[in-house]
Each structure stands twice: as C-alpha cells, then as structure tokens.
Amino acid sequence: MSRPTRHEVDTDPVTGYETTGHNWNGIRELNTPFPRIVIWALALTFAYSAVAWVLLPAWPLGRDYTRGLLGLDQGEIAAEGYQRLAEARADWVTLFASGDFTALAADKTLMARAMPAAARLFADNCAACHGATGTGGPGFPNLADQDWLWGGDPETVAETLRVGINSAHLETRFSQMPAFGRDGMLPRNEIAAVADHVLALSSGKADPNSPSATLFAENCSSCHGEAGTGGLGVGAPVLVDDQWIYGGSRDDILTTLRQGRQGVMPAWENRLSATEINMLALYVAGLGQDGETGVRQ
Amino acid sequence: MLKLHYNLEKVSLGMVAAIIVAALIGGAVEIAPLFTIDETVAIPDDLRPHTPLELAGREIYMREGCYACHSQMVRALADEIDRYGPYSLAGESAYDHPMLWGSKRTGPDLARLGDKYSDDWHVVHLADPRSVVPASIMPAYPWLTTSLDTENLSAQLATLARLGVPYSDEMIANAMRDALAQSRPDSDGAADVAARYGESVAIRAFDGNSSRLTEMDALVAYLQSLGTLTKAAHETLAPEATQ
Amino acid sequence: MIGSLSISERQTGLVLAIGLALFGLVMAAAAKQGPMAVHGAMALALGVALIFAIGGVFYDADAPAGRAGRYYDEPTRFGIVMALTWAAIGMGVGVWVAALLYWPEATPLWSWTSFGRLRPVHTTGVIFGFGGNALIATSFHVLQRTSRARLADAVSPWVVLIGFNLFCAWAVTGYLMGSTQSKEYAEAEWYADLWLVVIWVVYFAIYLRTLARRNEPHIYVANWYYLAFILVVAMLHIVNNLALPVSLAGAKSFTIWAGVQDAMVQWWYGHNAVAFLMTAGFLGMLYYFLPVRAGRPIWSYRLSIVSFWGITFFYLWVGSHHLHYTALPHWVQTLGMTFSVMLLVPSWASAGNAIATLNGAWHKVRDDATLRFMFVAAVFYGLSTFEGSFLAIRPVNSLSHYTDWTVGHVHSGTLGWLAMVSFGAIYTLVPQLSGREAMAWPRAVEWHFWLAVTGTLIYVVAMWNAGITQGLMWRTYDANGALAYSFLQSVAAMAPYYLLRTIGGALFLSGAILCALNTRATLRAAPADAAASDRPLQPVAAE
Numbered sequence A: 001m002s003r004p005t006r007h008e009v010d011t012d013p014v015t016g017y018e019t020t021g022h023n024w025n026g027i028r029e030l031n032t033p034f035p036r037i038v039i040w041a042l043a044l045t046f047a048y049s050a051v052a053w054v055l056l057p058a059w060p061l062g063r064d065y066t067r068g069l070l071g072l073d074q075g076e077i078a079a080e081g082y083q084r085l086a087e088a089r090a091d092w093v094t095l096f097a098s099g100d101f102t103a104l105a106a107d108k109t110l111m112a113r114a115m116p117a118a119a120r121l122f123a124d125n126c127a128a129c130h131g132a133t134g135t136g137g138p139g140f141p142n143l144a145d146q147d148w149l150w151g152g153d154p155e156t157v158a159e160t161l162r163v164g165i166n167s168a169h170l171e172t173r174f175s176q177m178p179a180f181g182r183d184g185m186l187p188r189n190e191i192a193a194v195a196d197h198v199l200a201l202s203s204g205k206a207d208p209n210s211p212s213a214t215l216f217a218e219n220c221s222s223c224h225g226e227a228g229t230g231g232l233g234v235g236a237p238v239l240v241d242d243q244w245i246y247g248g249s250r251d252d253i254l255t256t257l258r259q260g261r262q263g264v265m266p267a268w269e270n271r272l273s274a275t276e277i278n279m280l281a282l283y284v285a286g287l288g289q290d291g292e293t294g295v296r297q
Numbered sequence B: 001m002l003k004l005h006y007n008l009e010k011v012s013l014g015m016v017a018a019i020i021v022a023a024l025i026g027g028a029v030e031i032a033p034l035f036t037i038d039e040t041v042a043i044p045d046d047l048r049p050h051t052p053l054e055l056a057g058r059e060i061y062m063r064e065g066c067y068a069c070h071s072q073m074v075r076a077l078a079d080e081i082d083r084y085g086p087y088s089l090a091g092e093s094a095y096d097h098p099m100l101w102g103s104k105r106t107g108p109d110l111a112r113l114g115d116k117y118s119d120d121w122h123v124v125h126l127a128d129p130r131s132v133v134p135a136s137i138m139p140a141y142p143w144l145t146t147s148l149d150t151e152n153l154s155a156q157l158a159t160l161a162r163l164g165v166p167y168s169d170e171m172i173a174n175a176m177r178d179a180l181a182q183s184r185p186d187s188d189g190a191a192d193v194a195a196r197y198g199e200s201v202a203i204r205a206f207d208g209n210s211s212r213l214t215e216m217d218a219l220v221a222y223l224q225s226l227g228t229l230t231k232a233a234h235e236t237l238a239p240e241a242t243q
Numbered sequence C: 001m002i003g004s005l006s007i008s009e010r011q012t013g014l015v016l017a018i019g020l021a022l023f024g025l026v027m028a029a030a031a032k033q034g035p036m037a038v039h040g041a042m043a044l045a046l047g048v049a050l051i052f053a054i055g056g057v058f059y060d061a062d063a064p065a066g067r068a069g070r071y072y073d074e075p076t077r078f079g080i081v082m083a084l085t086w087a088a089i090g091m092g093v094g095v096w097v098a099a100l101l102y103w104p105e106a107t108p109l110w111s112w113t114s115f116g117r118l119r120p121v122h123t124t125g126v127i128f129g130f131g132g133n134a135l136i137a138t139s140f141h142v143l144q145r146t147s148r149a150r151l152a153d154a155v156s157p158w159v160v161l162i163g164f165n166l167f168c169a170w171a172v173t174g175y176l177m178g179s180t181q182s183k184e185y186a187e188a189e190w191y192a193d194l195w196l197v198v199i200w201v202v203y204f205a206i207y208l209r210t211l212a213r214r215n216e217p218h219i220y221v222a223n224w225y226y227l228a229f230i231l232v233v234a235m236l237h238i239v240n241n242l243a244l245p246v247s248l249a250g251a252k253s254f255t256i257w258a259g260v261q262d263a264m265v266q267w268w269y270g271h272n273a274v275a276f277l278m279t280a281g282f283l284g285m286l287y288y289f290l291p292v293r294a295g296r297p298i299w300s301y302r303l304s305i306v307s308f309w310g311i312t313f314f315y316l317w318v319g320s321h322h323l324h325y326t327a328l329p330h331w332v333q334t335l336g337m338t339f340s341v342m343l344l345v346p347s348w349a350s351a352g353n354a355i356a357t358l359n360g361a362w363h364k365v366r367d368d369a370t371l372r373f374m375f376v377a378a379v380f381y382g383l384s385t386f387e388g389s390f391l392a393i394r395p396v397n398s399l400s401h402y403t404d405w406t407v408g409h410v411h412s413g414t415l416g417w418l419a420m421v422s423f424g425a426i427y428t429l430v431p432q433l434s435g436r437e438a439m440a441w442p443r444a445v446e447w448h449f450w451l452a453v454t455g456t457l458i459y460v461v462a463m464w465n466a467g468i469t470q471g472l473m474w475r476t477y478d479a480n481g482a483l484a485y486s487f488l489q490s491v492a493a494m495a496p497y498y499l500l501r502t503i504g505g506a507l508f509l510s511g512a513i514l515c516a517l518n519t520r521a522t523l524r525a526a527p528a529d530a531a532a533s534d535r536p537l538q539p540v541a542a543e
C-alpha cells in the first residue's frame, strides 16, 4: 500500500473550497476562509465583557481587585433590596408593630393584605409541626381548636411565639409534664388508676368521689385544674376533651404519665420580626375560630 | 498566526505544552487571589468549629447525600433573605472541609436551620418525613437509630487541625468523650463540652434517649448547629430591615 | 483477546495482575473493615480473575505474526462493551431516582438505595462509566486511524481500561456504602482518586507514544481534543481531590480546601469536568466520526483552530458561574459570567463547523440514523452551550440556580449531546470492529434514534418548565409585597414534571438498552477480516 500523498490540495466539489492537503485516513479539511461572523461575535462578546469589567468588580490585583466604576457590592445590593422590600410593604406591615390586636383584627382591609403573608410564613415555618392547616399531629398541638396551653388570644400567642416553649430562648415559657412513673412519684397501680380517671374525664364519665379522683386532685390539678379543664396558663393541656397532643389511648396516656412530656416549641424572636410574629399571632388566633374567622382569608 | 499554528500542530509535545498553558491561566487568576485578598474570607471572632458530635453528624449528612437536595448557602438576594434569613458569608464555612453549599434545592436551604425546629421534630421527620409533612418528597432514614461509631473522631479532629481548623490538643484528645457527653446533658462531661466549644453549643439528648449515642444524635446535633456557629451573618442586615 | 498478546506481554500482564491482587490484599488487610476493605477485596478478586485469565492462555501460541500490520482494536471493543454496560446501569439508576422524586415512598428502607446515595451512582455511572469508557474506547480507535499507526503498546491500553473501570466500580460501590467526599462529580475517596491518577498517566503515555508514530505530520483536530481531555482532566482531578486521609487504613479523608476556596476549586473542577470530559472529549469523537460517516471533509480548518483554543482557554475561567450570588467574591463572579458569554463563540463555532461539514451529505442525514444521531448531537451541543452561556449571566442565574432548570440544561447537554454523539460513534464503530457493513439490526438503530430524541425532548422540556416554575415561585411577591408561595407549594408543583421526566428518561433508557443488545448481536457475529484499507502504515517516526 502506498502512503497517502501529502499536501495534495483538491477542490471540494460541493463547497468549492480547497482542502488543506492533509489526509488522515481519508479525513480531509477544507481551507474555508475564516467566517467573518465569528470575528464579529468574538468582538461583540468581548465588548460586552470589557464593559462589565469596567463597571463591575472584576480583576484581581494581588492583594486587591478592581472595584468597577459602579462600586457595586452584592452584599450591599442584597441588603438594600431587602430594605426596599421592607419599605414597599411598610405601609401595612408597620401597623402590626402596635400590638393592638383588637384594632388590627377589626381592620378588614388590613387583614386581607396581611393574612396571605401570614399564611406563607405559617407554611414555611410552622406547618412542619402544626400541619398545613394548623391541626397538629402526634406531639404537636392543634392550633385550630379552642383548647390552648398558654392561651389563644393574640397577645398570648404572640408572646408564645416570641419566646417559645421549653426553647433555647432565655425567657422561654417553661412547662413540663412530670414523669410520675420514671421518677417514682406514683406507684404503678396509682398511675393506672389515674390514667383511667383521665380517660373517664375526657368521656365525661368521671366519678368525682372515686379514689382516683383524689389521686388526680392531689397530683394533677395544680397544673391541669380541679376538673382537668386546664386553662391555668402553665402550659398544661385540657384533659376533658377528646383532643390530645400525645394521643388519647390508654397506652398513650400511660406513657405520658410514666415518662412525662416536655414538648418544645421553638422561639421565633431571632428568626421572625416582631411584626411578622404579630401577624402570625392573629393568623393563629384566627385558626381556632370555627371558620367564622374574619381573620383568616 | 496561522502559520505558527500550522507548525505547532506537528509537534505533539508542543500541543501538550500549549494546552497546559492555555488551561492553567483561568484557574490561576481566579483561585490564587482567593488566598491573597484578605477580605475574601473574614473569619468572625465568634466562629467556633463543629463539636465532635456535630462533625460526626456532618459526615452522616454527607454519607446520605443530603447535599444532593439541600443547599447551605443563602444567596445575596433580597428574596432569599426574606425566606431564609441573612445571606451566607464566606467566613461561616471557613472551617468546612469540604464546604456543603450544594447546587440543587429539591428541599429548602438549610444554612439557617439551627434552632428552627425541635430535636423531636427532626427525629420524627428524618425517620419518616411524610408523617409530619405529608407532601414531602424527602426519603426516610429509619436506619439512623444505629449506634454512632466514635472510634475515629480524635483522628478526624487531628486531621482537621492539621488543615488549620482550630482544634486544640485537648479537644482532639477528648473527642470521643465529648461526643458522648454532648448527648448527655446530665453527665459530668457536659460542662467540659461547653467549656471547650462555648456556651452556645446545644447539649441535649438529641434523639430523646440519653442512654444510647446514635447516628440520629449526631445528625440532629449537626442540623441544630447550622447557622449558629457565628452570629456574624446577622450583623449584615440593618436592624430596621428585620423589624 | 489475550491470545493476541505476545508471550512477553502476557508475562507483563501476569505480573501486573499479581501486583493488583497483592495490592488489593494489602488494602483489605490494612483497612480490615468498611468501604476500603471491600474495595481491597474487589481489587483482589479482579487481580485473581486476571491471573486466571492470563494464566489460562499463557502457553498458547505466540501472537500472530502479522499483528503489527493491523490496528489493535480489542481494547476499543472492550471499552464499548463497558460503556454500554455502564449506560444501562447509570441511566437505569437515573430513571429510578427520577421515579423516587415522584414517588418517594418507593424508597426501600435499606440505606444503600436511598436517593442521596444513588444520585452520585447515576452521575458517576453515566459521566465516568458511560462517557469515560466511550471516550477511552473511541480515542484508541481514532488515535490509531488518524495516525495510521498501531497502538504503541499492547498492555497499557488494558491497564487503562481495566484500571479505569475499577475506579468507576470503587466509586459507585463506595457511595452505596456511604463513602463519599461529597464533591460533586469527584465524590470518590482519596485512594480511588490516587488510583485514577496512575491510570491517567498510563493513558497519557500510550497516547503520546502512539501519536509519535503517526504517518501524517499534522496532528488531527480530534486528537487535539482528546489530548486536552486527558491533560486538563488530570490537572483538575488532582487539584480538586487534594485531600488528607484520616488514616492510611481507612476511606475517610478531608479535602485540603475549605469554605469559599473549596467552592471555587470544586466548581473550577466541576465545570471543566463538564468541559473537558463531557465536551472536549466528545468533540474529539465528533470530529472523527462525523466526517467519516458523512464522507465529507471538515468544513473549516481555520474555524477548528479558533474553536479549539477558544474552548481550551475560555472554559477554565467560567467555573465561578456555579457560584453566582454566593459568598464567592463578586469579582470572580463577574469574570465567570463574562468569560461564559465569550465562550459561546468558540462553542457555536464548533457546532457550526460540524453542521456545515454535513453540507453535501444532507441526504445521508435523512437516510442514516447513525449520522442523524451525530447531527442531532451537534444541534443539542449548540443549544446547551447557548443555554449555558445564558444561565451564566448573573440575573438569569438568580432565577435558575438551585432549580430543575439546571437539571434540564444538564440533560440537554448530556442526553442530547454527549449520549447522542456517543451512540453515533458506537453505531459507526461497532460494525467496523466486527467486520460488517452495518449493525446486526439496522431497524433498531432507527428506533433507538426516535426513542432518544423523544426521551430527551420530554425530559428537557419538563425540566425547563419545572425549573422556571420553581424559580418563579420562590421569588414571586404578591400585590402586597409579601412572598406569595411557601417552599412546599413549589415542591408540590413539581410532581407532574417529575413524572414526565421519569417517562422521558425511561424512553431514553430503553433506546440505550436497545443499543446495547444490538451491539452485542453485532459483535457476536463472526469477525471477518478488516477491510484491506483499514491498516496501519509501516511505522515511521513523525517527529
């Protein structure tokens, strides 16, 4: 076999251009003149870049870099942008700083503007625990009912949000269901008895004169109230309804009594602004008002 | 020019050299100054390194590929600040080998996650995300209940110390002990953890059971530490903007 | 295959196999447990298997006499088989993880198969397993043909291919066991990284040695690209993977880079792994197989020069476009953005050069699915580079970053360009390797083409929609100036797109499997003698 003749320049019949003369196992190249458009495109994109380099921070210079004529800094721009966002909604958001919840809730147009924002805040921050509609779930209380651990009026809710419950916040609300079993505060049989009493309370069949009622009065009423109706503002739930944080089966209640409970609600003071917290407080307070909220949109 | 190239094409080592030179320039210009320009990384005074338990959690985070769905980098954009909090600073990840900024948000950003949820919630969520967030598409991680292997922690801290992370000899020597103590608030070692790593470190039975040190403890400790290693980022936003 | 090695080559091979087995044994013994021990055992098993394979034919007749007068195509054949195997694995896992995002409950409660562990199996499987093997296999073919010289050595191509596949196997099994450095596209641990460096040096050596034997004084463009691929990937790989192992007897290591510098190094690597593996290497492939299949000369030699150097120079500046608005200093972002825009020109010049090469062969594009694969690849190359340059502009990236738009861009590049050009090359190459005129099932090629195109379009369009929807939902403000959507609403909005993506991916995967079966059927046909013209010339030194 002969070597391919080198530098044998042909003309390509299709394009009319000459080949370069190289031949790699049959592959050839055309010596097509350099397309002008590529030069233009390079020039154009380079011009764009050059303008950007002049205007924006761009080239490193050892220990410093060119700052650009516009003197931009992305952190400042973002902070300013955020400031502008805050200003754009300041006309209604700042109203929530007042904390006069009755007046705020009465202002229907204001609520119409604020509640979608509160709903988004709730979905991004609270729904993970309290559920998308605020109905809670195992370990996380229902916010859409009438029962409250600390109180359902917006002032109280706002304070709960600010400091949290059993949270890392220095002023946190603190509450604890003691571990009567684990800590040996009540013997087994009495725990069982008091558990049955709690069950009876919630179904409305409790006998106020039974020994278990005495046990309850001695051990539990200080937090849960005389008749288990809660509302003492110490974070202890109502026990006379069929709403449960940790479940209402006998086993669940026994577990609560044996191990105790100390649910944690995070504090939001450092994450949400005071106005956002107030907005949320109204939103949450509205969740419990039988649909007839006038608050929730 | 064309002639020059025409000749270069005939010399394979010439092509090799030219390729290397052409390819080196960009990286050199962009990477080297990141070490020489001081303002690139301002290490905040209050920045602390991860505790051994958090470090172990970080490795679980990497092992499970959480970074495939979660970023840890709030970009300097107004809407991101609005949703997630202050934008991330270079200093915040100055001790991270490797960084875990991520490139995809199938799930939300986690840079400001610490203290957002309770330990209990994390435990439930990781074991079965859909039990707390029905619409979630995050996988369940039920195997995190296995015991944590702390064997290697001292060696890991020592390795990181060689790379410039400020772990003292004392921290290195006590890594295993500290990992255990951080999950046992009532144990003797708990105060040592706080003494060594700072009062802001969370010392809790993260998985709700202080009798066993599990992978869940480590991962939750890590998640609760995100965004809490320094307060520097919170100072970037004017106070009135956050109110 | 081993029968075509000379006795002394078999000896070298045996020594290397024993070395590999011992290396694996030491590794397993040192690590005792965990991923590194498993990987040691894998190396040991592979070494032992190779010892048996070589030992079995050790005393067979020496290599056939006329060997030097033929190209050495067995490594290419093996590489193609491995590429297609990895394609099935990698894309299969891709479809599975795509399905998991639509149907998360399907995750088995077994840690190894969790989304986060499988995702890098997918990316490594397709990029390195499929893409890497396809590149190595075709590079050996192209190198020999364009040099009209036989590979300079018979053992080292095997070292490269077997060693590279061991790397891939280590990497993906490591992820399944939870061993990862978490650096995207470089997740494999330190010892695998080091191993790859060794393999790469061997690859480079055989490449240069063969190139030195070429008969045409000029080096063909395809080889420029393959060379750039080998060199730059080596450079990136080494720098990005610099790490300090916690112990030499364990898998765990810490990358030496921290924080923002780590991010920059990572995406300097990450972008250019895209550029020099998924782009430059495959442009090499295109530059050979397209003109061969079309029977046309490359449209413009001068344009080739500009696009090659443009790509080689500009690409390495643009990694910072993966870090827009992050804690990376603004100035680096500006450079990344502007160079990305300039990069469009050489990219389109390459695509344009390829498409213009088809002038005079359009009737072939119409009739020949194989050529059509390459044509579509060039079009998608143009599309995805345009998209890439667009996404690199900061304000655009503020919307697209972190969303499925990126994933859409990725797959318009990988499915539309990388995979299509590989299939085009494979369909050109495989008949030639088995001495046939055409693939065993020509109709299946046509089917594959349409499955691939439909699959890609469904995938990419779904992800564009998904990404833009997501990006907009994250930043949309309502009339009152508050964020309009919660994050979870954006998750819920993705469901239909994730379903569509799974369907598109499944179509693409079935095409790839068809290709694998077709290739198997074709390679199994008794090999006829290669065409008389497909022979190396008598070796002469070119330089």
Ligand code: HEM
Pocket (backbone or CB within 6 Å): B068, B103, B104, B106, C091, C092, C094, C095, C096, C097, C098, C099, C119, C122, C123, C126, C127, C130, C131, C406, C407, C410, C411, C414, C415, C418, C419, C501, C502, C504, C505, C506, C508, C509
């Ligand atoms: C059968 C076809 C394929 C399907 C169904 C598929 C599916 C997927 C999925 C579900 C993801 C994860 C996206 C996420 O986390 O949201 C992904 C990522 C990825 N895939 Fe594929 N894939 C396919 C083919 C390929 C091919 C052939 C390649 C390359 C050769 C490839 C390269 C990648 C890369 C690089 C990523 C990472 C993207 C990123 O991090 O932004 N894929 N793929």
Ligand code: HEM
Pocket (backbone or CB within 6 Å): B103, C184, C270, C274, C278, C279, C318, C321, C322, C323, C340, C343, C344, C347, C381, C384, C385, C386, C387, C388, C389, C390, C391, C392, C393, C397, C400, C401, C402, C406, C409, C410, C413, C414, C417, C418
């Ligand atoms: C001119 C050419 C190109 C440019 C300027 C470019 C630019 C970009 C940009 C801006 C991103 C998004 C970064 C982010 O927001 O996170 C990206 C991502 C990506 N591109 Fe390209 N692209 C180009 C071509 C290609 C091609 C041809 C492919 C595939 C063959 C490809 C594969 C990828 C991959 C895999 C990612 C995902 C990286 C990650 O994991 O986040 N690109 N590219």
Ligand SMILES: [Ca+2]
Pocket (backbone or CB within 6 Å): B103, B104, C184
């Ligand atoms: Ca990614």
Ligand SMILES: [Ca+2]
Pocket (backbone or CB within 6 Å): C181, C183, C186, C187, C188, C189, C190, C193, C241
């Ligand atoms: Ca690696």
Ligand SMILES: [Cu+2]
Pocket (backbone or CB within 6 Å): C270, C271, C274, C318, C319, C321, C322
């Ligand atoms: Cu890129």
